[in-house]
Amino acid sequence: MASVALSEAEKVYIVHGVQEDLRVDGRGCEDYRCVEVETDVVSNTSGSARVKLGHTDILVGVKAEMGTPKLEKPNEGYLEFFVDCSANATPEFEGRGGDDLGTEIANTLYRIFNNKSSVDLKSLCISPREHCWILYVDVLLLECGGNLFDTISIAVKAALFNTRIPRVRVLEDEEGSKDIELSDDPYDCIRLSVEHVPCIVTLCKIGYRHVVDATLQEEACSLASLLVSVTSKGVVTCMRKVGKGSLDPESIFEMMETGKRVGKVLHASLQSILHKEESLGPKRQKVGFLG
Amino acid sequence: MAMEMRLPVARKPLSESLDRDTKKHLVVPGDTITTDTGFMRGHGTYMGEEKLIASVAGSVERVNKLICVKALKTRYNGEVGDIVVGRITEVQQKRWKVETNSRLDSVLLLSSMNLPGGELRRRSAEDELAMRGFLQEGDLISGVLVQVSPSLVKRQKTHFHDLPCGASVILGTNGFIWIYPTPGHKEEDAGGLTANLEPVSLADREVISRLRNCIVSLVTQRMMLYDTSILYCYEASLPHQIKDILKPEVMEEIVMETRQRLLEQEG
Numbered sequence: 001m002a003s004v005a006l007s008e009a010e011k012v013y014i015v016h017g018v019q020e021d022l023r024v025d026g027r028g029c030e031d032y033r034c035v036e037v038e039t040d041v042v043s044n045t046s047g048s049a050r051v052k053l054g055h056t057d058i059l060v061g062v063k064a065e066m067g068t069p070k071l072e073k074p075n076e077g078y079l080e081f082f083v084d085c086s087a088n089a090t091p092e093f094e095g096r097g098g099d100d101l102g103t104e105i106a107n108t109l110y111r112i113f114n115n116k117s118s119v120d121l122k123s124l125c126i127s128p129r130e131h132c133w134i135l136y137v138d139v140l141l142l143e144c145g146g147n148l149f150d151t152i153s154i155a156v157k158a159a160l161f162n163t164r165i166p167r168v169r170v171l172e173d174e175e176g177s178k179d180i181e182l183s184d185d186p187y188d189c190i191r192l193s194v195e196h197v198p199c200i201v202t203l204c205k206i207g208y209r210h211v212v213d214a215t216l217q218e219e220a221c222s223l224a225s226l227l228v229s230v231t232s233k234g235v236v237t238c239m240r241k242v243g244k245g246s247l248d249p250e251s252i253f254e255m256m257e258t259g260k261r262v263g264k265v266l267h268a269s270l271q272s273i274l275h276k277e278e279s280l281g282p283k284r285q286k287v288g289f290l291g
Numbered sequence: 292m293a294m295e296m297r298l299p300v301a302r303k304p305l306s307e308s309l310d311r312d313t314k315k316h317l318v319v320p321g322d323t324i325t326t327d328t329g330f331m332r333g334h335g336t337y338m339g340e341e342k343l344i345a346s347v348a349g350s351v352e353r354v355n356k357l358i359c360v361k362a363l364k365t366r367y368n369g370e371v372g373d374i375v376v377g378r379i380t381e382v383q384q385k386r387w388k389v390e391t392n393s394r395l396d397s398v399l400l401l402s403s404m405n406l407p408g409g410e411l412r413r414r415s416a417e418d419e420l421a422m423r424g425f426l427q428e429g430d431l432i433s434g435v436l437v438q439v440s441p442s443l444v445k446r447q448k449t450h451f452h453d454l455p456c457g458a459s460v461i462l463g464t465n466g467f468i469w470i471y472p473t474p475g476h477k478e479e480d481a482g483g484l485t486a487n488l489e490p491v492s493l494a495d496r497e498v499i500s501r502l503r504n505c506i507v508s509l510v511t512q513r514m515m516l517y518d519t520s521i522l523y524c525y526e527a528s529l530p531h532q533i534k535d536i537l538k539p540e541v542m543e544e545i546v547m548e549t550r551q552r553l554l555e556q557e558g
Contacts, residue, residue, distance in 0.1 A: 005378060009433040016490045024435055026500040026533025030292035034538055036299045052299070212292075265294045273296040287299040 004216045011221045015207040023211065023218070030262055032213045035154065037273055039162035041288050046135075047163030051155040054215065055145025058152050060159040061138045064166075066180070069125065069132040077124025077132035081109040082139070083152070089144040098141070105139070105152060108200070112153070112229040112238050117196045119160070127170050127178060135163070146215040149227055153200040154270060160197060161274050164189040198229040198237045199270070201263045203255040205247060210255050212262050226255045230263030232271065293534070300539070318345040318360060325358065333359025367393040367441040367465035374450040376436070376463035382423055385414075391465045392441060433491065434471030435503055439510045441466040445517040452518040456525055457498045462516060468506060470499050501528060504536035505545070512546040519556070524549045 006014075014024060021028050033054040042048040045061040052058075069076060083105040085098025092098070113119060124133040137159065139152055167188045171179045204214040204222035211218060219225075223245025229238045236256065241247060247255075277284065318324060324336060324343045332338060335347040336358060345351070349362040369375070369391075377389035377397060389397040401414050401422060441464065450462045453473055461469040472495040491499075505524040506516065514520060527548040528536050535541050 005380070007378075010436070013433055013435065013491065017496055020493050020496065022493060022496050022500060022533075024500060024503065025537065026497075026504055028292070028534075031534060032292075032294045035294075035296045037296055038299050262292060262294075265292060269294050269296040273298065277298055285301070287301050 004220055006217060006220050010217070014218060014221045018206045018209050018211055018218075021209075025215075027213075029209055029211045030258065032266075033215075035151075035269075037154070037158055037270070037277070038287060039158050039274070039277060041286070046165060047159045047161075049155045049158035049162055051151050051158065053145070053147060053151045053154075053213070055143055056147060056151045057141075057143035057145075058148075058155045059140040059142055060152070060155040061140075062159045062163045063136045063138070064133050064163065065136065066126070066131055066168075067134045069129060073121070074129040075125050076121035077134055078121060079113055079119065079135045079137055081106045081113075081137050083109070083141070084139065085141045085144075089141045093141075093144075105148065108149065108227065108240065109137075109139075109152070109156065111240070112198050112200065115237055118198060118231075118237065119196075120193060123190065123192070124165075126168055126180065130178070131170075131180065133165055135160075144216075146217075146219055147202055147213050149200045149202050150213065150266075153198070153229070154266070157194055157197045157199060157270060158274060160192050161194045163192055165192070196231050198231045199263060199266055200227050200229050201259040201266065202227050203259055205243075205245070205251065205255070210251070210258065212258070226252060226259070228256055228259030228263070230260055230267075232264065232267035234260045234264050236260065295538070316351040317349070318351055319348045320346055324351055324360070329356065330358045331356050333357050335360030335362060361442075363442060364440050365442060367391060369393065369397075369465075373446075373464040374461070375465045376461055376467035376469050377465070378436075378467075385419055385422075387422070391463075392438065392467060393465060434469055435499055437468045437470065437503055437506050439466045439468060439506070439516065443510055443513070443516050444468075445515045447517055452521075454502070454518070454522055454525070456502070456522075457495060458502055460502065460518070460521065462518075468516070470502050470506075472499065497533060501525060501533050501536070504528070504533060508536060508542040508546055509549070511542060514546060514550070520549060520553060523552045527552075 017023055018029060023029070027033070036052040037049065039047070039049045041050045041059070042061050046064040047062040048060060050057070050059045070078060083102040085093040085102045087094040087098070124135070126132055137156060139156065141148070167183045167190055169181045169183070171181055173179060201212060202214070202225055203210045203212060204219060204225040206218060206222045214222065222243065224241060224243035224247050226247065227240045227242060228236055230236055236259070239256065322345045324345055326342050328341065330343060332343065335345060335349060336343050337346050343358060345360045347360055347362040349360045352359055352361050375391050377391040379387050380390045380396065381388035385401045387399045389399050391397045401418060406418070444462050444464050444466060446464060450464070451459070452462070453459045457473060459471055459473045463469070472491050502521065502525060505528050506521060509516060509520060509524055524545055527545045531541055536545065
């Protein structure tokens, strides 16, 4: 993770501030920085989203390709995640420096999506045991400003919401061989339901309290963090502890409750902003990267 | 708890919101400044194909026969007499390496440090061994550091300001700005190297956070930083909550008000 050098006095200042619920930029312990979401920024993908949270900038692209289903799940399609930590984000990511962080984030994404209800994988099946849709989700880290996991999960959810998979029909020949026909209308596509897609809420333990949406400086003061993956109904799908410090079981429980509470509000805001963007229709002015 | 999501909005060009009499001549690397060969070449320009071409992105400044291009975003270039704020990155024999947002790391020699107690003597071997006790990697005194572009800090007579709102600010010309609570009474005898680890009061904290957000908003709107602009921005931000200052529309409103007050003061 990108690190920033801080003196003992600065760390003490941050820790005392968190105790009094007044962080360096004036936020409370459960406040997020302002989030900017935009979907459909990359034209040659099936779905894409760009999310900016303070100084953290993430771009996600989803490409739908046809392939064979996995042997143990012949009636379902699946998702493949790949995370690229670009050297633009911080010089530490140059060369192979960003690979470790990339695999860590990808593994976390696999874990949170590894359950029956997150994404309806049966809808991705075209013909059992033969053809299915594989969604390749590529995450690109453009800038690293703290709180990567939350931003990535918001961006993945927004990109999946924006994904449009072309509608296909399987035609049976007289000889029994199957043919796949793509519909003529380019706008005839199926959309994924992202109602149960979870989002990650990172809770960093600083001093005796925990904060949501930590900046790079705050992350440097925290010894342990809890990543909680929450759905829109407040159901926890997976939990993970990061950091070299230890966490008391009681504080884990408190942090989980905070995570559920914050997660529900996060989902509600994300849902409303995605619907608002969609209601603007195709005439919406795209800001993209040159705005 | 607060959670705000919004759709991105394209940035408005600044010149629409200001009325400038003299338009700045902005250039990018490769732009021709002039084909007149009578001018002397200054920083940021070079002669190519009988034309004066810019080598950095910035505004053209002309002083009689000298043309130079002042870059908008650069690393810090030191000048004699500048006040800088730095972060210690390494401890070496008889000196410290300091990070000052310049092209190369800066060096602070042991012989130029004021010893505790204000003594004046030759630095001995014991002083060398005690270096780590004076200043260690990552050291600074209690407060908040804001990093901005060096080109936005206005050069003034003094860079240490005690603002009336209750905090003090050191505007380093290298773009490092240090905000700290105003000390109750000045301690002259400690030699200037005390680590103050007392907890800062909530009221002071609010002032410091507000100042930090004001400085960040001034920088985002590319305004020059000096004590008056920071103070006017602070006063303009008082009706808003501290965490709201960083919202784009509140930021614009505050900086617009600051700009107007500064223009009124000049005129």
